[in-house]
Amino acid sequence: MGRVYDDERLAGVYQGGNEMPDASLRDWTHLIGSFAGRPSPAVVEIGAGTGMFCASMARRLNPSRVIGIDASVPMLTQAERHNSHAAVQYVAGTAEAVPTGSDLFDLALLSRVIHHLPDRVRVAHELARILRPGGTTVIRTTFRERLDALVYDYWPGLRESDERRFPSRSEVLEDFASAGFTVRTVISFARPVTAGLRDYHARMTSRPQSKFAGLTAAEFQEGLGRLRADAEDESTTRPVPVRERYDVAVLSLA
Template sequence: MNRVYDDERLAGVYQGGNAMPEESLRDWTRLIGSFTDRPSPSIVEIGAGTGMFCSAMARWLMGSTVVGVDASVPMLAQARRLNAHPSVHYLLGTAEAVPTRSDLFDLALLSRVIHHLPDRSRVARELARVLRPEGVVVIRTTFRERLDALVYDYWPRLRELDEQRFPSKSQVLGDFEAAGFTVRTVTSFARPAATSLHEYYARMTSQPQSKFAQLTPADFQDGLRRLEADARSGSRSRPAPVVERYDLAVLVAA
């Protein structure tokens, strides 16, 4: 996984910069949980970051136990501080070597992390190990051919870079199918990520995503100025939410 996540500054701003309205987080969580038929599923999140989805799944998927795995010590420290829950356990580990026994989980979530994992075949084999038979992997990402996030409107250089590092749909599905997974569905889902462009601007000021490290300070400030101008010109009395769409690939273990 990209070691930029060992950056304590990024870990400190990640939660605030990537939070979403409570209703959106609930909707995402319930959608993810709908892909397993097992009551009170045992869940692992790979690349759990600060644990937003871990705590949400423990809260809204009743009776579930959740293990959040991340390779970053600073991120896990924030997860334990911000998203502690009696049914959530955070572990230091990688997608290629999950620090648990085999046949343990009903569902594995990889949210906004697959592009950080160059050896997807090895990751798929490891998830096949830790999942129970007919366990489900949910990959939440944006495939290379569908990069449409608002951030690219203000920092087009990020789109160019992400076109190089984000995998395509066929690459992801092919790697998991080679490890014995069957594709259940590929879909997309969109929900508000911020209540207004002004709120979105306020979040972006902290550079809360690892991709911003690839920009020069001048490039970042140029995009931020344009975003601020648009946020100021928007309606404060009736602000429009900023909606983000993600692709979802759902695969089933043998």
């Protein structure tokens, strides 16, 4: 499923369709950074995509280095374009065989990628290899039992396919425990992604997430039409920000 991001079209629309207001990105970055456990951490993001978290962590966490790994070269091309930073290095590679040495990083981020990784035990062992003793993995996802994105209101079929794609909380925690990780905490955190439904509709027109690949053109247009109608009904003077909530699992090595 990760291979869908080799599609130049999806890579090209991903940044515009998934970026968030800078205040939201700031809050997310400080939350993730709070789990680093030491000043100037060495940071790796696996499945870095177009690099929005890599650049934000470089700007805000005073890291010694940030490496962004992704299996998709088109996504990394977009990362260089939108989120290049002197402290960030983008590298092609996979979560299952991370192309770095061992014992290098204090903090690893996996944001919206765990559902693309069927062999989680292997990935967890790779993270245990590349992290230093005491290092931490932060998994930002939506656990299967808590799928609550707004897209499901407009494309209910996506909920069914995501129930097959996304792992549960216990599956993730057990797989990481098998590689030596201990659960520090699991929290829920939400921040606005758009100022209102009009902006949300505008970004959805580009089908900016891999999940839309499972819809026919007619199914996509039907949901988009209902979203457009709701967006047109929304007050222009008092739009309601659209928030996205994620589960955040924080797992550390001894």
